Amino acid sequence: MLVIGCKKMVMQLHIGFDDTDSLRGSCTTYLATQIISEIFDRVIFLDFPKLIRLNPNIPFKTRGNGAIALHLQGAQADLLYCKKVVLRKVQKLAELEEKNTNPGVVFIEKQIPPEIEALSKQAMWDVISLQEAEKFSTFPNIELHQFKLGRGIIGGMGALGNKLAGDFTYEHLSYRMPENFGTEREIDPESVIKADKGTPLTFNNVDYKYNSIMITPRGADPVFAGIRGETVDEVLKAWKIVEPLEKISMQMIFRTNQHTDQHFVKHFTIKDLIPHRSAIVRGKVVKKPFYIPGGHLIFSIKDETGTVDCAAYEPTKKFRGKINGLVIGDEITVYGGVRPPGKNHPLTLNIERLKVHSLMPVFKYENPFCDECQTRLKSAGKNKGYKCPKCSAVYRNKKVIKTELPRTLQIKEYLPPIIAHRHLTKPRARQGRDNTGKQMTNQKIQKILKQLVDYSREHRP
Numbered sequence: 001m002l003v004i005g006c007k008k009m010v011m012q013l014h015i016g017f018d019d020t021d022s023l024r025g026s027c028t029t030y031l032a033t034q035i036i037s038e039i040f041d042r043v044i045f046l047d048f049p050k051l052i053r054l055n056p057n058i059p060f061k062t063r064g065n066g067a068i069a070l071h072l073q074g075a076q077a078d079l080l081y082c083k084k085v086v087l088r089k090v091q092k093l094a095e096l097e098e099k100n101t102n103p104g105v106v107f108i109e110k111q112i113p114p115e116i117e118a119l120s121k122q123a124m125w126d127v128i129s130l131q132e133a134e135k136f137s138t139f140p141n142i143e144l145h146q147f148k149l150g151r152g153i154i155g156g157m158g159a160l161g162n163k164l165a166g167d168f169t170y171e172h173l174s175y176r177m178p179e180n181f182g183t184e185r186e187i188d189p190e191s192v193i194k195a196d197k198g199t200p201l202t203f204n205n206v207d208y209k210y211n212s213i214m215i216t217p218r219g220a221d222p223v224f225a226g227i228r229g230e231t232v233d234e235v236l237k238a239w240k241i242v243e244p245l246e247k248i249s250m251q252m253i254f255r256t257n258q259h260t261d262q263h264f265v266k267h268f269t270i271k272d273l274i275p276h277r278s279a280i281v282r283g284k285v286v287k288k289p290f291y292i293p294g295g296h297l298i299f300s301i302k303d304e305t306g307t308v309d310c311a312a313y314e315p316t317k318k319f320r321g322k323i324n325g326l327v328i329g330d331e332i333t334v335y336g337g338v339r340p341p342g343k344n345h346p347l348t349l350n351i352e353r354l355k356v357h358s359l360m361p362v363f364k365y366e367n368p369f370c371d372e373c374q375t376r377l378k379s380a381g382k383n384k385g386y387k388c389p390k391c392s393a394v395y396r397n398k399k400v401i402k403t404e405l406p407r408t409l410q411i412k413e414y415l416p417p418i419i420a421h422r423h424l425t426k427p428r429a430r431q432g433r434d435n436t437g438k439q440m441t442n443q444k445i446q447k448i449l450k451q452l453v454d455y456s457r458e459h460r461p
């Protein structure tokens with residue numbers, strides 16, 4: 001494509017990176033926001049920056065928390081400038097951070113190959129090895145940059161290959177002043193409740209059941225607050241209502257796969273469950289729920305290939321009490337992460353969502369009553385009928401009274417409370433919602449990004 005007037009070749013550059021966050025107070029979205037601020041005037045953004053959460057059931061130490069993709073268009077020289085900015089920033093961070101941070105940067109020019117899209121789909125529920133990702137270094141339009149172990153290229157590709165062509169959500173992120181990192185976040189909780197009530201298309205702002213403000217994270221990272229919602233206008237509106245009681249250095253809006261359940265796509269039979277996969281498994285309850293020390297609830301399900309333990313851990317709180325109502329024979333589908341076997345437990349499905357398909361009838365059995373005095377009879381001994389404890393009448397042929405008990409569970413889906421949700425969990429507030437095809441026009445994206453970048457440039461120290 002030629003841009004009239006300046007005769008420069010306009011090209012596309014797609015940038016993906018991951019594993020640049022750590023416990024020491026950095027975060028991949030923070031880095032992305034800084035980068036966007038720096039390159040914004042030189043290129044056109046073809047989409048909002050994307051924040052992609054990959055399979056959350058991979059051990060934390062071997063995955064990034066959220067991967068970023070930037071889709072840009074510009075003149076070759078400007079795109080080269082973007083590459084330099086990204087590499088300089090990531091390099092600096094890699095030198096500073098501890099050994100569990102293994103940043104990786106992926107540059108793809110022109111089209112994103114279908115092989116990257118396939119890898120991205122798999123990365124949502126499976127474990128991708130570094131070798132699998134490194135194979136892409138042979139593609140002529142792909143450039144890989146690995147820092148230390150460079151594991152971040154897996155997430156970088158995962159983000160680049162995820163077009164968010166189906167359902168998606170937005171997150172507005174605001175960042176703290178560096179001098180406040182590590183201290184408690186100062187926010188007016190009433191304003192968060194007001195924002196929540198005033199913007200029905202945002203969600204997970206407050207967990208009312210557990211009286212918890214959800215938009216402010218707890219850790220040492222630079223994020224002040226994250227507001228998640230269905231539209232850009234709505235997350236911006238909510239942010240305007242929220243009253244931070246400390247200075248905000250930067251803001252950005254990401255288009256994400258958060259809260260879309262994108263990690264639950266694959267159905268597995270029990271024998272095919274492999275540790276760290278996110279799996280959907282249908283089966284019948286064969287061992288009724290019981291609590292183990294620590295407050296975790298365990299039960300077993302079975303399909304035609306085997307039996308597996310399922311666990312609702314203590315942090316899922318009241319969810320456990322509901323699930324505890326399962327009985328042998330109930331038919332359910334469990335959505336969960338496969339936890340590898342340990343010293344004290346077999347391979348276990350860690351339940352993130354549970355669907356009840358059918359419930360076994362449950363009966364109560366009671367002795368019949370005496371015809372003479374209406375007293376409840378007692379057993380007269382095995383096969384000897386009943387005897388009245390009051391008037392001593394004996395009954396040979398009376399039958400036990402069988403009453404069906406109401407089940408506490410219903411034929412529906414059960415979810416843990418918001419406080420126990422993963423980033424990908426589709427919350428109850430989003431049930432029935434789907435943003436497929438609702439992407440913004442390019443012009444509007446530019447306009448909103450410009451406002452956010454202008455804010456960041458003005459307030460960043």
Ligand SMILES: [Zn+2]
Nearest residue numbers: 370373388391
């Ligand atoms: Zn009697």
